[in-house]
Amino acid sequence: MKQVCVTDVPNCFISDHEGFTGTIKNYTKDFVVTEIDIHQQLVNTLVVGPQGIDQPSPDAFPAKSKINKKCKQDSTIFPPDIDPSSLVDLDLRTLLGLSVYEELERFLITTQNDSDTKKDELNPQTQSPSPDMSLGSFPEKHQRMAVHRALRHHFPSLMTVTHQFEIKVRENPDYRELSGLVTEEESEEFFRFIDAKVSGSTYTFRPDEVKDRRTAVHHFLSRRFGKLVETKSFNDPGGTVISVRLRPRKRTKDDSVEEEVYTAFTLRKENLETLEAISYMAATLGAVASDFSYAGIKDKRAVTYQAMVVKNVPVRRLTEKAAELERRGLRVTQVRPASAPLHLGRLAGNHFDLVVRHLRLHADGDQQRGVADAVERAVENIKARGFVNYYGPQRFGISQSVQSDRVGLALLKEDMVGAVRLFFTPENGDEQHNQAKRHFIQTENAKESLVLMPASKARERLMLRALHRYGPGADGCTRAWLSLPHGMRVFYPHAYCSRVWNEAVAHRLATLGHAPIQGDLVWQQQDPQGDMGESNPPKIHVVSSEEERDGVYTLAQVVLPMPGNTVTYPQNAMGAWYRERLASDGLGDGRFRITGLKLNLPGCYRPLVVTPRNITHRLQERREEEKEEEGRGGEEMARRRESEKAPLTLVMNFDLVSSSYATVCLREMMKYDV
Numbered sequence: 001m002k003q004v005c006v007t008d009v010p011n012c013f014i015s016d017h018e019g020f021t022g023t024i025k026n027y028t029k030d031f032v033v034t035e036i037d038i039h040q041q042l043v044n045t046l047v048v049g050p051q052g053i054d055q056p057s058p059d060a061f062p063a064k065s066k067i068n069k070k071c072k073q074d075s076t077i078f079p080p081d082i083d084p085s086s087l088v089d090l091d092l093r094t095l096l097g098l099s100v101y102e103e104l105e106r107f108l109i110t111t112q113n114d115s116d117t118k119k120d121e122l123n124p125q126t127q128s129p130s131p132d133m134s135l136g137s138f139p140e141k142h143q144r145m146a147v148h149r150a151l152r153h154h155f156p157s158l159m160t161v162t163h164q165f166e167i168k169v170r171e172n173p174d175y176r177e178l179s180g181l182v183t184e185e186e187s188e189e190f191f192r193f194i195d196a197k198v199s200g201s202t203y204t205f206r207p208d209e210v211k212d213r214r215t216a217v218h219h220f221l222s223r224r225f226g227k228l229v230e231t232k233s234f235n236d237p238g239g240t241v242i243s244v245r246l247r248p249r250k251r252t253k254d255d256s257v258e259e260e261v262y263t264a265f266t267l268r269k270e271n272l273e274t275l276e277a278i279s280y281m282a283a284t285l286g287a288v289a290s291d292f293s294y295a296g297i298k299d300k301r302a303v304t305y306q307a308m309v310v311k312n313v314p315v316r317r318l319t320e321k322a323a324e325l326e327r328r329g330l331r332v333t334q335v336r337p338a339s340a341p342l343h344l345g346r347l348a349g350n351h352f353d354l355v356v357r358h359l360r361l362h363a364d365g366d367q368q369r370g371v372a373d374a375v376e377r378a379v380e381n382i383k384a385r386g387f388v389n390y391y392g393p394q395r396f397g398i399s400q401s402v403q404s405d406r407v408g409l410a411l412l413k414e415d416m417v418g419a420v421r422l423f424f425t426p427e428n429g430d431e432q433h434n435q436a437k438r439h440f441i442q443t444e445n446a447k448e449s450l451v452l453m454p455a456s457k458a459r460e461r462l463m464l465r466a467l468h469r470y471g472p473g474a475d476g477c478t479r480a481w482l483s484l485p486h487g488m489r490v491f492y493p494h495a496y497c498s499r500v501w502n503e504a505v506a507h508r509l510a511t512l513g514h515a516p517i518q519g520d521l522v523w524q525q526q527d528p529q530g531d532m533g534e535s536n537p538p539k540i541h542v543v544s545s546e547e548e549r550d551g552v553y554t555l556a557q558v559v560l561p562m563p564g565n566t567v568t569y570p571q572n573a574m575g576a577w578y579r580e581r582l583a584s585d586g587l588g589d590g591r592f593r594i595t596g597l598k599l600n601l602p603g604c605y606r607p608l609v610v611t612p613r614n615i616t617h618r619l620q621e622r623r624e625e626e627k628e629e630e631g632r633g634g635e636e637m638a639r640r641r642e643s644e645k646a647p648l649t650l651v652m653n654f655d656l657v658s659s660s661y662a663t664v665c666l667r668e669m670m671k672y673d674v
Contacts, residue, residue, distance in 0.1 A: 012506040014388050014514065014555075014609060015381035018363075019671025020374045022356040022650065024663075028271045030355035031302040033662075035295065036348045036655060043266045044305040044333070092150045093455055094283040095143065096135055101455055104169065105465075107133045108155060109447065111171040112469055132161070132170035139165050142286025149195075150288045156191035174224055181217050182206070185482050190244070194225065199248050207239030217242055263318050264309045264338035268331040273300045280328050284321050285313050293341035296350075296658065309342045349657040351614075356650040356666065356674075359619075371648050372619055378669040379617050386556065386611035387668035388505060391498040392661035408496030411489075411594055413586055416477035419492075420463070433457050440464070444472040459484060478596050490599050493592070497562045497601065500581060504560050505608050508574055514555055518545045519572025521605065522557040540605060542571050556609050564592045564603015612654035612665055619648045 025031050035043045093101045111131075138144045147167055148160050157179070159172040172191075179187040186205055193203040208214055214233060221231050221244060229244050269277045274297045275289070282289045291311040298304035310318065315335055322332050359371045396403040402425040410419035426437035436452035437460070439445065446467035453460050466483040470476035481489055516522060524539040543553060560574070561567035563582060569575045582588060592601035656662060666674050 012388060012509050013668055013671065014385050014509070015378075015668065017377040017381050017671075018361070018374050019378060019669065020359055020361055020371055021672045022359045022670060022674070024354065024356055024666065024674050025301050026355075026357050028301065029303055030357070031299065031662075032304070032353040033298055033302050034305040034351040034353075035298075035307055036351055037295075037307060038346055038348050040348055042305070042351055043307045044268065092147075092154060094279050095147050095150060098455055100135055104133065104135070104155075105450070105455075105461070107169070108158065109450070109465065109468060112157070132168045135160075135167045135169055137165045138167060140286070146282065146286045146288060152195050153192065153288060153290060156188045156195075178217075178220060181213055181220065182208075184479070193244075194228070194246075197246070199246055202243055202245045204236075204244070205242045207236055207241050209239050214240065214242060261312055261314050262309050262338040262340060263313050263315050264307065264334070264336050264342075265318060265332045266305055266334040267308050268303070268305050268333070269298075270303045270329055271301060272329060274298055274306075277330055280330060281310070281325060284324055284328075285310070285317065287311070287313055293343070295342050295344060295347040307342060307347075309338050309340075311341060345658065347658050349655055349660075350662075351655050352653065352662045354652045354662065354666070356652070356670075357647075359648045359650055362671070375617070375619060375648075375650055379615065382612060382665065382669055383615055386609045387665050388509065389607055389610045389660055390502050390505065390664050392664050394661075395498050396495055404492050404495035405499040406496075408492035408494065409585055409587075411481070411597065411599075412493050412496060412592065414594060414596060416474055416481060416596070417472070420467070420472070420477040420480055423463070424460070433460065436460070436464075440467075446472065459488060481597050486598070489597055490601070493594070493599060493601055494562075497564070497592075497603070500578075501560060501562050501606060503581065504574065504578065507577055508560065508608065512573065515551075516543050516548060516553040516555060516558050517572060518543055518548045519570050519575070520553075521559050521561070521568065521570055522553045523559060523605075523607070524557075540568060542568075556607065556611065558608045559605040560608060562604045562606060563587075563590075564601045565590075567603035567605065606659075610657060610660045610665075612656055615652070615654040617650060617652045619650055621648065 037043055096104065135147065138147060144162060144165070144167060148162075151158060151160050151169060155169075157172055157175045158169050159175075161168050161170070175187055175191060178190065182190075182205055190203055190205075193201070205217065208217075218231055218233075221229060227247075229246055231242055231244050233240055233242050235241075267277065267281075274294070278289045278292045281287070281292065287310060291313070292308055293311075294306060294308045296306070298306050315337055318332060318335050322335075325332055359375070361370045361374060396405050402422045407419050407422045410416075410422055421441060424437045424440050426434040426441070428434075432452065432454050436449045436454075436457075439452055440449035443449075446464045450461060450464040450468060453464060455461070462483045463480040466480040467476055470479045520543045522541050522543055524541045540559070547553060561569055561578075563578070569578050579588070579590075582590060592603065593599065654662075654665070656665065663674055
């Protein structure tokens with residue numbers, strides 16, 4: 001059992017009971033997380049009807065209010081140990097194998113270098129053909145389809161060709177030609193837009209005041225994609241832009257065959273990251289990782305149940321592959337048709353089944369009786385008063401030598417070079433990824449560092465590829481950050497804002513007390529802890545002196561803002577605290593927009609206090625497997641255990657709203673970092 005001393009969560013509690021110590025996650029099954037859907041149903045207990053549809057389709061779900069949705073995405077969707085940018089990357093490694101994937105990375109660098117030379121040639125259509133690389137033989141059609149789709153998505157600058165069962169890859173000449181007219185980022189975005197084939201969708205290039213270049217772009221698009229798209233130029237506040245629209249597809253009698261198919265299911269995984277699970281499923285089903293959608297990411301060191309939807313995999317195929325997936329430790333149940341993908345944040349919360357072992361009092365005394373009393377007091381306080389809704393330490397990176405919020409601050413100050421160097425600061429140890437980071441920090445040689453970086457570190461490899469191509473200067477570092485998907489880029493500034501929020505709530509409780517006062521911000525809605533959909537939208541209200549005097553609001557209704565461009569700050573001492581805190585980090589102008597990275601942080605509101613629902617608990621003595629394990633520790637341990645009364649184990653069950661942390665709840669109960 002790994003115990004972590006938490007330094008990221010302030011030591012400010014809502015209750016003053018004594019607490020106790022203990023350990024969690026001694027066994028994987030000690031920490032079970034089950035998603036609660038927006039209909040308040042546990043996703044592992046859904047009843048599938050005769051037609052395979054048990055609940056309204058995902059597209060019927062009410063949209064979340066902007067306030068609630070943004071806060072949920074802050075904490076539940078981008079934990080620091082999980083990299084959304086690696087979804088397709090993990091899938092492609094599984095399909096190709098590690099050695100072929102690494103050779104593909106080297107091939108990409110070579111073609112990029114050659115492409116830079118070829119762009120200088122006058123006529124792109126008379127350039128010599130590019131070399132190709134064999135990815136191997138794929139006898140199954142679904143395997144070939146998965147490889148083609150994954151490569152197009154992750155490496156738009158490359159194209160694939162098939163001869164019988166063999167797939168070869170070479171530079172995409174269309175990409176090369178377009179990237180000579182617009183930026184690399186625009187070229188990648190445009191080819192992903194074309195590949196998505198969403199009828200009627202549009203893509204807009206950045207403003208360009210050079211008419212000849214705009215004309216060349218129009219001619220290229222007409223010549224290469226004329227039957228698929230229509231283009232036009234128009235004046236935008238930033239200048240003249242080109243907009244591209246995919247033509248509506250003509251419907252035919254057989255059009256239903258071409259309609260996208262969605263299949264919903266519940267995934268059970270154990271001791272596996274969500275992205276790893278998706279990678280395995282994609283390889284087994286002949287899909288790509290981006291075909292899978294989900295409401296939130298779940299813990300690795302736990303047994304978790306979550307809803308998922310996969311695109312273009314029929315119910316029958318998923319059912320047929322269920323046994324093969326189970327051999328990999330993945331169980332799919334409640335398989336049924338769906339009409340649309342899931343969306344991040346579309347959940348009511350999570351149900352937790354937890355076991356805390358080796359309970360002891362903080363002080364000496366009658367451990368068994370004292371622990372039982374301490375647990376009862378803690379549970380009653382949690383039921384009555386809840387816990388401070390801190391972001392947990394995993395929000396900032398528990399084991400990282402430079403935590404995510406420091407990288408985020410550098411980005412907010414638009415110090416791209418400093419942010420890159422913080423990102424690549426190695427941890428202690430000689431693991432391969434640390435050696436690669438250390439080499440880059442010492443030499444700034446991105447090419448050599450890329451060779452050293454393990455294929456599993458997709459985020460680092462994306463940035464190193466960009467740094468190799470564009471250099472380690474300010475522009476190159478900006479392009480390196482732009483090589484990451486938007487969700488991963490915005491994670492780091494959000495981590496900084498989460499740090500500020502944690503400090504703000506600790507300061508608010510320590511200096512202004514545990515009751516709402518004039519100038520505080522509060523929710524105005526019937527159920528502050530409920531699901532904040534369109535039928536129950538929250539409204540932010542500033543507490544008046546009369547409302548403070550009359551005790552109109554409770555602490556459970558008080559919120560504090562996550563810093564951003566559109567939030568209202570408290571109109572009391574906390575407003576000044578925010579201004580001073582942000583100014584101390586060089587953010588006194590309150591501008592949370594990073595233009596160069598296309599990031600805008602509007603901010604959101606987060607309640608100070610959250611109360612678990614449906615709490616049950618019981619105390620029990622050690623289970624037999626614990627006694628056997630301790631017996632293997634030798635006679636000395638056995639004698640020590642026998643000299644004491646058997647330590648108790650706490651079994652707890654409760655529900656939390658999305659984005660709240662079970663470990664933070666336990667910390668409030670135990671007054672102890674777990």
